[in-house]
Each structure stands twice: as C-alpha cells, then as structure tokens.
Amino acid sequence: MRWLMGGRVLDVVTGEVRRADVGIADGRIATIGTGARRDPDDDVVDVSGSWLLPGLIDCHVHLTLPTDAGDPVAASSRSDAAVALYAAAAAERTLRAGITTVRDVGGWNYVEMAVRDAIRQGLARGPRMFLAGRLLSITTATVDYYPGMYEVADGADAVRAAARRQLARGADLIKVMATGAMLSSETEDSRAIQFTLDELRAAVEIAHDNFKHVAAHCHAGRGIHNAVDAGVDSIEHGTFADDDALRKMAAAGTVLVPTVCASELLFRDAAAVASMPPHLLERMQSFNDLHVATLRRAHELGVTLVMGTDAGTPGNHHGMNAWECVFMTEMVGLSPLESIRSATLHAARLLRQDDLGHLDVGAHADVIVVPDDPLDDISSVTRVSTVVAAGDVVGR
Numbered sequence: 131m132r133w134l135m136g137g138r139v140l141d142v143v144t145g146e147v148r149r150a151d152v153g154i155a156d157g158r159i160a161t162i163g164t165g166a167r168r169d170p171d172d173d174v175v176d177v178s179g180s181w182l183l184p185g186l187i188d189c190h191v192h193l194t195l196p197t198d199a200g201d202p203v204a205a206s207s208r209s210d211a212a213v214a215l216y217a218a219a220a221a222e223r224t225l226r227a228g229i230t231t232v233r234d235v236g237g238w239n240y241v242e243m244a245v246r247d248a249i250r251q252g253l254a255r256g257p258r259m260f261l262a263g264r265l266l267s268i269t270t271a272t273v274d275y276y277p278g279m280y281e282v283a284d285g286a287d288a289v290r291a292a293a294r295r296q297l298a299r300g301a302d303l304i305k306v307m308a309t310g311a312m313l314s315s316e317t318e319d320s321r322a323i324q325f326t327l328d329e330l331r332a333a334v335e336i337a338h339d340n341f342k343h344v345a346a347h348c349h350a351g352r353g354i355h356n357a358v359d360a361g362v363d364s365i366e367h368g369t370f371a372d373d374d375a376l377r378k379m380a381a382a383g384t385v386l387v388p389t390v391c392a393s394e395l396l397f398r399d400a401a402a403v404a405s406m407p408p409h410l411l412e413r414m415q416s417f418n419d420l421h422v423a424t425l426r427r428a429h430e431l432g433v434t435l436v437m438g439t440d441a442g443t444p445g446n447h448h449g450m451n452a453w454e455c456v457f458m459t460e461m462v463g464l465s466p467l468e469s470i471r472s473a474t475l476h477a478a479r480l481l482r483q484d485d486l487g488h489l490d491v492g493a494h495a496d497v498i499v500v501p502d503d504p505l506d507d508i509s510s511v512t513r514v515s516t517v518v519a520a521g522d523v524v525g526r
C-alpha cells in the first residue's frame with residue numbers, strides 16, 4: 131500500500147475540500163479519509179500543506195507535432211523514428227506537468243500508437259492515451275503540411291472506409307475535419323464547410339457502431355450545426371459559433387473543447403511567432419478575440435466545456451497544458467472549480483471513463499499535488515509538485 135499523507139483533497143463533484151489521507155493499492159484508490167491504520171512497510175509520501183486533485187485530462191493534443199517551429203512545412207518530412215522519439219519525450223513532459231490522461235486528435239503515421247503501447251509496457255513514461263490515429267479530411271492542400279496526420283476521404287463511403295482503417299489500427303475515437311482549419315494551407319479558408327452532413331453522419335455511424343466517439347474540428351457555425359446534427363460527441367475550437375449553434379450544442383449535450391492555448395501560448399513565444407508563415411499568423415491574430423468571446427458566450431449559454439489545449443501547435447508546448455485551466459478561468463469566465471471540472475469530470479465523461487477524473491475509492495489512482503488552494507488561485511495547477519499515475523509516483 132502507498133499513502134499520500136496529510137493533504138487536503140478536492141472532491142470535484144461537490145467542490146468541497148477536506149483533510150484526508152489517500153491509500154493506494156494496485157493502481158487504484160483503496161481508501162480515503164483520516165485515521166486509517168498503516169502497516170510498517172507501507173510507502174508514505176508526505177503531502178501535508180498541499181492540495182490533492184485528480185490528474186488532469188487534456189482532450190485535445192497532438193503529441194507527434196513539434197512546437198518549436200512556426201512553419202508546419204519544417205516538420206513535414208521527419209522520419210517516423212524521429213517522430214516516435216519526439217512523441218515519447220512529449221508524453222513524458224506532459225505527464226510530469228500533471229496531465230495524467232490525454233486524447234490525441236491527430237497523430238502521425240500511427241507512431242503514437244507505438245508510444246502508447248510502450249507506456250503500457252513500462253518502456254516509456256507518459257499519460258494514459260486515447261488516440262484518433264489519422265484525422266479524416268476532405269481533399270485539401272493542407273496535407274502538404276501534415277502528411278502523416280491527414281487521411282483524405284471524399285464521399286460517405288470513403289469516410290466509412292477511412293474510419294474503419296483508423297479503428298483497425300487501434301484508434302479509440304474518430305476525428306473529423308468538419309470545417310477549414312486555421313493552421314492550414316493558404317488556399318484553405320478556415321471559415322469553409324468541409325465534410326458534408328452526409329459524410330459526417332458516415333463517420334459517426336462507424337464510430338458509434340464500434341462504441342467509439344467522434345471529435346469534430348469546427349470553426350464555422352454551419353459546420354457546427356452539421357456536426358451536432360450528425361451526432362458527434364465534441365466540437366473542437368468553435369471559433370465562429372453563433373448563439374443558434376451554441377444553443378444547439380447545449381440542447382444536444384455536445385461538449386466544446388476550447389484550445390485557448392493554441393493562440394495564447396503562441397503569442398508568448400517570440401521564436402514561434404517569428405518563424406510562422408504570414409498567412410497563418412494573420413489568421414491566429416485576427417480571430418483570437420472572437421474565439422475567446424465565443425467561448426465566453428458558450429459558457430453563458432450552458433455549453434459544457436471540456437479541457438483541451440491543441441498542444442503541439444507552434445509555441446503550444448507539451449507540458450504547458452494546465453495553462454488552459456488558467457485561461458478558462460481568467461479569459462472565458464469559468465470559476466476555478468468549473469475549470470478543474472472541465473479537465474477532470476467532464477473530460478472523463480467525454481472519454482467514457484467512469485474511473486477517471488475524480489478521487490473516490492475504486493477510481494484510478496491518478497493524483498496531482500499542488501502547493502496552493504486551486505479554488506482560490508487556479509494557477510496552482512501549473513505548479514504541480516508531485517504526480518501519481520496509476521498509483522506510481524512519477525519521477526521516483
């Protein structure tokens with residue numbers, strides 16, 4: 131048995147904080163409370179004076195994408211071996227920052243699946259990984275930027291086949307590009323509708339028939355309408371959503387993954403900004419205020435936000451993921467507790483993982499220790515002192 135002794139534990143369901151010792155066995159929480167009896171050979175970690183939260187869950191990462199270069203072309207011709215080594219290091223950095231679970235919504239030639247397997251086998255350190263494999267897209271010149279990430283499929287039958295290929299490779303979800311992207315080729319309009327309703331329905335059919343969920347990249351409002359009508363589970367970004375689209379999401383229970391880090395962390399990284407092609411930088415700058423305003427409106431209208439950063443885009447470094455919680459609180463208007471719930475409870479629900487995202491007996495022992503009261507100062511989640519992943523103390 132391992133003990134995290136003397137800390138204050140946040141119950142993310144009730145929002146209450148209580149003094150409790152957490153006992154861990156076989157990767158799960160075995161007991162939680164005060165006055166428990168310990169054996170002399172138990173392993174004790176003293177966390178007195180600190181706060182304990184569930185490990186954070188980032189529902190939008192690209193572990194295989196390098197964050198230093200502003201120009202996507204610079205990374206387009208890497209060998210798969212180089213990508214795998216990079217992704218393994220990115221996974222470890224992410225875990226050490228307190229992100230104990232990630233959803234990768236666009237990998238690279240499936241090397242991220244090898245990284246996931248290596249982590250499971252104990253050959254590498256990293257978070258639990260839920261993977262989309264390649265993302266599904268219409269024909270677009272953006273493939274030149276991300277040749278290992280895009281799976282082009284035009285027409286419903288081609289989409290069904292492409293979705294099946296991801297599942298056969300071991301995908302845990304399907305990612306679809308319902309609209310144009312920001313970090314895309316000059317000829318691709320980020321406001322354009324891409325997959326048709328018919329094509330989106332085809333992707334959802336295959337995913338849901340196989341007990342998997344669907345993440346839809348969407349900026350344009352009509353793309354969101356199509357995606358919600360098709361039955362997708364999460365909308366990524368949501369930049370141009372109007373009230374109609376947001377109300378539709380709230381009514382359908384479709385969650386929104388904000389990815390504020392993609393622009394906020396880029397703007398803080400002078401080297402990434404300097405090396406970014408002009409058309410990309412212009413888009414990131416001109417749509418940022420609108421994106422944040424849309425997220426605020428989504429929150430007001432009752433749309434559930436689920437934490438996701440887009441880590442892997444330029445300047446959006448792996449391991450800085452928890453800043454999304456800070457941005458959701460300071461820029462989007464969530465309370466600290468709401469922003470923690472978006473990175474724990476709500477994220478686990480999207481991933482259909484009942485045993486993640488909360489600290490209760492029987493849940494996975496994914497725990498982070500932070501130095502200050504996160505309900506008082508949300509930036510505390512960016513200063514994680516200890517990470518426990520499946521009961522193991524990371525770094526010991």
Ligand SMILES: [Zn+2]
Pocket residue numbers: 190191192235236440
């Ligand atoms: Zn992304």
